[in-house]
Amino acid sequence: MTGWDAWAADETARVRAAGQWRAPRDLDAAGPAGTLAPDGRPVVQFASNDYLGLTQHPKVVAAAHDALDRWGAGAGAARLIVGSRPVHTELEHALAGWKRAQSAVLFPTGFATNLGVLTTFAGPDVLVCSDELNHASIIDGTRLARADVAVYPHRDLDALEHLVTTRAAGRRAVVVTDTVFSMDGDLADVDGTLALCHDHGALLVVDEAHAVLGPDPEVDPDAPVLRVGTLSKTLGSLGGFVAGPRRLTELVVNRARSYIFTTASTPADAAAALAAVEIVRSQEGDDLRARLRRNVDQLREGHRSPIVPVPCGGEERAVAMAAALLERGLLVPAIRPPTVPPGTARLRVALSAAHSLEQVRTLRVALDELAAR
Numbered sequence: 073m074t075g076w077d078a079w080a081a082d083e084t085a086r087v088r089a090a091g092q093w094r095a096p097r098d099l100d101a102a103g104p105a106g107t108l109a110p111d112g113r114p115v116v117q118f119a120s121n122d123y124l125g126l127t128q129h130p131k132v133v134a135a136a137h138d139a140l141d142r143w144g145a146g147a148g149a150a151r152l153i154v155g156s157r158p159v160h161t162e163l164e165h166a167l168a169g170w171k172r173a174q175s176a177v178l179f180p181t182g183f184a185t186n187l188g189v190l191t192t193f194a195g196p197d198v199l200v201c202s203d204e205l206n207h208a209s210i211i212d213g214t215r216l217a218r219a220d221v222a223v224y225p226h227r228d229l230d231a232l233e234h235l236v237t238t239r240a241a242g243r244r245a246v247v248v249t250d251t252v253f254s255m256d257g258d259l260a261d262v263d264g265t266l267a268l269c270h271d272h273g274a275l276l277v278v279d280e281a282h283a284v285l286g287p288d289p290e291v292d293p294d295a296p297v298l299r300v301g302t303l304s305k306t307l308g309s310l311g312g313f314v315a316g317p318r319r320l321t322e323l324v325v326n327r328a329r330s331y332i333f334t335t336a337s338t339p340a341d342a343a344a345a346l347a348a349v350e351i352v353r354s355q356e357g358d359d360l361r362a363r364l365r366r367n368v369d370q371l372r373e374g375h376r377s378p379i380v381p382v383p384c385g386g387e388e389r390a391v392a393m394a395a396a397l398l399e400r401g402l403l404v405p406a407i408r409p410p411t412v413p414p415g416t417a418r419l420r421v422a423l424s425a426a427h428s429l430e431q432v433r434t435l436r437v438a439l440d441e442l443a444a445r
C-alpha cells in the first residue's frame with residue numbers, strides 16, 4: 073500500500089471503530105413521506121429543514137420552472153463577472169425588505185455566507201466571541217479568518233461581556249451567535265446580545281438559519297448588525313444571504329472570497345426563493361407558521377423552535393431508539409458525538425408545517441412508548 077492508502081485505511085478503520093461511519097441514504101420523497109433506500113420501505117421523516125413545506129409549494133416550483141425556461145440551468149459565472157441575473161438582484165431586494173435591512177447579498181449556500189462574512193470582518197487583529205454551540209460554518213469561518221477566537225459558554229451573556237470588556241481591550245470585536253441553535257433548538261438572548269454589542273461597539277453577526285418561528289429582533293438598520301440567513305430551510309430552495317447596513321454588505325461583495333470566487337446560484341434556485349419570500353411575508357406565511365406552531369405544540373407544548381431534541385444520554389440508546397422508530401416507519405436521526413458532546417446523544421426531531429397532525433401524533437405516541445421501556 074502507498075503511504076496515502078495506508079493512511080486512508082487507518083482513518084477509515086478509526087471512524088468505523090468509533091461507530092461513526094456514515095453514507096447518504098436516498099429518500100424518494102416530495103414532502104415528509106417517501107420511500108427509503110435500500111429496501112424502499114415507506115417512512116415519514118422528521119429530519120428536514122423544510123420548515124414551511126415550501127420546497128413543494130406550487131408557486132415556488134412554478135417560479136423555478138419559469139426561471140429555467142428564461143435563463144437556463146446555470147448562471148455560468150460568478151456574480152461579479154457575468155453570472156448576475158435580474159432575479160438575483162430582485163431576490164436581494166426582497167430579502168433586505170423581509171429583514172428590514174438596508175441591503176442584502178446572496179451567496180451560493182448559508183455555509184459559504186458564514187465563511188464570507190466572518191473572513192470579511194474578522195482577522196488576526198480582531199477578537200471574535202463565539203457561542204460554544206454555534207454551527208460548524210461559523211466555527212470554520214472564524215478559523216479561516218485567522219481571528220483571535222474566544223468561545224464563550226452557551227448563552228452566557230455575563231461571560232460574553234467579560235470577554236468583550238477585557239480580552240477585546242483596544243481591538244475591534246465581533247460577536248457571533250446562532251439565534252436558534254441547530255442541535256438543541258434553544259434560542260439565544262438576541263435582544264440582550266444586541267444591547268451588549270451596542271454598549272461595547274462590537275459588530276454582531278447573527279445566524280438566523282432556523283429562526284422560522286422567531287426570534288425576529290427589531291434592529292436599527294444603520295447599526296453594525298449582520299443577519300445571516302439561508303434559502304435552504306424556511307425558503308425551501310438553496311443559497312444563503314447576509315442582510316445589514318449597506319456600507320457593510322458592499323464590503324462583503326468586495327472582500328468575501330466565498331462570494332467573489334464562486335459561481336452565482338442558479339436562476340431557478342433564486343426564483344424559487346423569491347417566490348418563497350413572498351409567501352413567507354403574506355397571510356399564507358402566517359398560516360403556515362401557525363400550522364408549524366401547532367405541530368411543535370403537539371410534540372412539546374410551548375417549545376420555541378421546530379427543532380425538538382429528545383435526550384437519550386448514551387449513544388447506544390439513541391441509536392436503538394432511532395432504529396425502533398424506523399421499524400415503525402418514522403425516520404428520526406440519532407445525533408451522537410462528535411456532533412454533540414459525549415453523554416448528550418439525542419434524537420433530533422425537526423418538524424414542518426408539511427407534517428399532518430396525525431403524523432406528529434403518531435411520532436409522539438411512539439416516543440412515549442419507547443421512553444417507557
Ligand SMILES: Cc1ncc(COP(=O)(O)O)c(C=O)c1O
Nearest residue numbers: 181182183207254281302304311
Ligand atoms: C445554523 C446554521 N447556519 C448555517 C447553515 C448552513 O446553511 P446551508 O445549508 O444553506 O449551507 C446551517 C445548515 O445546516 C445551519 O444549521
